[in-house]
Amino acid sequence: MWGWLALAIGAEVTATMSLKASQGFSRLLPSLLTVAGYGLAFWSLAQALTRGMALGMAYGVWAAAGVAIVAVLGVLFLGESLTWVQVGGIVLIIGGVLALELGGSVAHA
Template sequence: MNAWIYLAVAILSEVIATSALKASEGFSKVGPSILVVFFYGVSFYCLSQTLKSVPVGVAYAIWSGVGIVFITLVAWVLHGQKIDLWGVIGMAMITGGVVVMNTLSKTSGH
């Protein structure tokens, strides 16, 4: 599987796991707790496969940056988390950083 597909699956799995972590209420609910463990496992496995061909700094920056933006959006939609203007600006900066790393940086490995 392509490293970038593994990275996308790692990000999606991490977002699902983090959302389930909120729903687990401190691991007191079995169903969401099982989802947390499973999807974090999938996420780290896919991230480890990504690291076979993508530099660790680049992969981690993308994984964490995109994950932050996605989980913030999920929290806004599913959990009613408020996002103010500064939050939106911060997420735009994170997204911009990921784009710059992927399109302009020579360290991205592609």
């Protein structure tokens, strides 16, 4: 399950970075990578769900990891800025996903 989710995250991040490079779908290779990446991301996410991963957990991890990774890659490779307020927002997103996971694993007596 987790391998499929990791593939979904990697494909989504690749597609998102390619979307920026496609310049509004005016460049062929980045445009094709965008479409293929998003297709692979959703297919891989569906595979994780089919194999028993809870929807809320899968989507939460997928979205949070995607946001965090794309933000960092934007800073490293695209010259984008990342303020402490934005870092705090990313931390809150990740904390929210952890709360979903930890709250769901509590045994009810």
